[in-house]
Amino acid sequence: MRFCEKIYLTLLPPTEEDPKSDRLRLLDALAALKYSPVEIPLQVLQRLHTSCLEGHYQITVTLVYREKDWVATDVEPGDTRSSHYGIAVDYGSTTIVMQLVDLNTGNVVAQDSEKNGQIQYGTDILTRITYAMEDSSHTEDLHRATIETFRLLLRRMAQETGIPAESCPLMIISGNTTMIHFLLQLDARTVFFAPYAPVTLAPGWFFGSELELGFSGVAYIIPAASNYIGGDIVSGLLNLDFCRDDEVKLFFDIGTNGELVIGSREWLLAGAGAAGPALEGYISRYGVRAQNGAIDTVHIQDGKLSFTTIGNQKPVGICGSGIIDLLAQMRIQGWINIAGTFNPDASSRITYLPEEDQYAVIYADAGESALGEPLYFSQMDISQYLDTKAAAHTMIDCILEYAGCSGSEIARCYLSGAFAAHSNLESAITIGVFPDLPRERYVCIANASLDGARALLLDRSRLKDIRYFTETLYCVQFASIPDFIIRMQAAKFIPHTDMKRYPSVMKRLGKNE
Incomplete structure (x- = not known):
């Protein structure tokens, strides 16, 4: 089941005996095919009559499913079903990655990435929030920087493929909670400061024109599970098998920050902390x-x-x-x-x-x-690097203990992000970033967030999985763990003060130790 469908219709032209409006003819034809209720926005309504005339009342209407209704994003003369594309976006704090996807075949037609324009206002999220707090106009600066990056990517993909962004009816956006607040010009202080009640965790649906994204379709923003476990993590879980069996899995997304999820189909724990810039x-x-x-x-x-x-x-x-x-x-x-x-x-x-x-x-x-x-x-x-690697190691260590699991019980360890995709796994284990597990248990994913956005773009039934993740995830506050700092000190060694945790590294060290 697709979020977005193109339906080819042959309508009966109006006559003096049957002067029913074009809009009602369209709605009746769609209702007969079980598409109801349907909203027809003004910009689509304005094109309806011309499209009917040009196509001799043979038209293609594009519909996007919004959970409770359908919205028409376009109406065209003739049969245009062969040209049907959507956009998946990983909206990262450092990099924005975008894919143009053929909704008929599921193939990725184009992919491009660009540094998030917000970087000019701070390389980390907290600096950007501070910037936004300095002046009311700064929220618009952050929004504008985001939009310009989105538009740049849309233009470049259009130049590469010849497919204009305006023709895309649907965009799925995956990003962390703060990034989504910046995109929507919401007060991002609510994410990081007491009482830690964000404006929204589930923004939902917006017209591209509302967000100034430069396309006429609609955008769906994947909901977050909490302040720090954002829609990018929820999206990342979509292509994994956390909710399918009883085996314990670990998902670690390492970017500017690090987010972890551990669990199975019965339970899910999550946590987040600073981990990425040094790595x-x-x-x-x-x-x-x-x-x-x-x-x-x-x-x-x-x-x-x-x-x-x-x-x-x-x-x-x-x-x-x-x-x-x-x-x-x-x-x-x-x-x-x-x-x-x-x-x-x-x-x-x-x-x-x-x-x-x-x-x-x-x-x-x-x-x-x-x-x-x-x-x-x-x-x-080296000292600064070990501080950061210790934070990553300790987050895994703490969430395993919180879950009552040992490293040996992890059936699969999914690693996502540029660091995981491009780094040598053996080297990462050698210095103690990750546990010393059998290597076949590790699965490295370049961009789980983007993969999840594309999966949802192609299959609206995955909404039930999103609901499961957002309703089931219990978030652990690492800062509240009494011995977190002590654990970090122990992890500031290569690979760790407790070498028994790393038997494969001990073996490699051999006589050099």
Whole structure:
């Protein structure tokens, strides 16, 4: 069952004996096919008579299901059912990703992404909320930045495919609670400040024109389960099997923040916390996003360090996947110890920086670097990185204990986000980001939020799963766990102070430990 359908109709033209209005003729024909009630907005009504005349009363009407009714988004002369497209959106705080989907076949026709324009007002959500609080006009700034990014992506996909966004009747938007507040120009302070009562968790349906999105159809915003477990996480669960059997599964979405869900068809627990920026590479002086020239893999063999870069270009810095490889390789080779402290005797690449009063590893010398200067990862960089990896590890640790489960009971561990999709899983386990589970239990997903939005776009019966997730998820407040900070301290080691948790890493360390 699709959210959006195109119905080809042959209507009887009016006569003096049968002067029934075009609108009523259309509604009667749709009701006979069990499409009722139907709303016909003004912009569609204005095109109805012309379309009837041009098509000799043979027309195609596009309907979108809104749970309680149908809304007509377009009426065209003739049979246009072969051209039927919708849009799925992952509305992230850092990046917005959009897909154009053929609703007849389910195929993705085009996909594009762009940095969220809101970044100019703050790289993190809390900074953007603070900006919005400074002046009433700033809420409009954040909304406008979002809309401009949406429109840019719509234009680029139209240029690529020749399919104008205006012809798309439906857009499914998946995003966290704060991002949705920015999109709708709602007061986002309500998400982060007491009494923590957001304006809405389930915004529902809007006309594209209401949101200034540049398309004439309607947009559905996937509801959130709580302030911090947003529609992007609910969407991400749609393509997973949490509600199908009794096995325990874990879902961890790592982006600017980290959100976890653990459970089965009988119960679901969720939690959220800061986890992502450092894991994505933004802590180091030479840390960069995944772009051309970014070091994305590192390997150390027989004391020699080698790397690859995105686009096979000279390195301009190192991204998240490269950092995680670098730390894992240095730990296994004895260049750093369990606390992440450099061993200067292990390699000539480990050098003292007098101006910074700390050691660092030179992973690309001046001759290798596109910048003409050495690229390095410092002792302070390691410390900051371990703070963030400890937060990610501790969130998993706490939610497992809250659920009364051990790591061995996790039948499947789903990892989503750019970090999970592009990082080496073995390296992530080596430094202690994830538990030391059998590797076949891990499933890495590039963008679960986008996958869920597309799944809903193609099948409105998935609304029942969304209701199950939003009604069943119980949210754990990590800040309320008394020993959370103590657990984090224990996790600021590579891979952990309790090495028994990481038998495979102990085996690899061998005589180097």
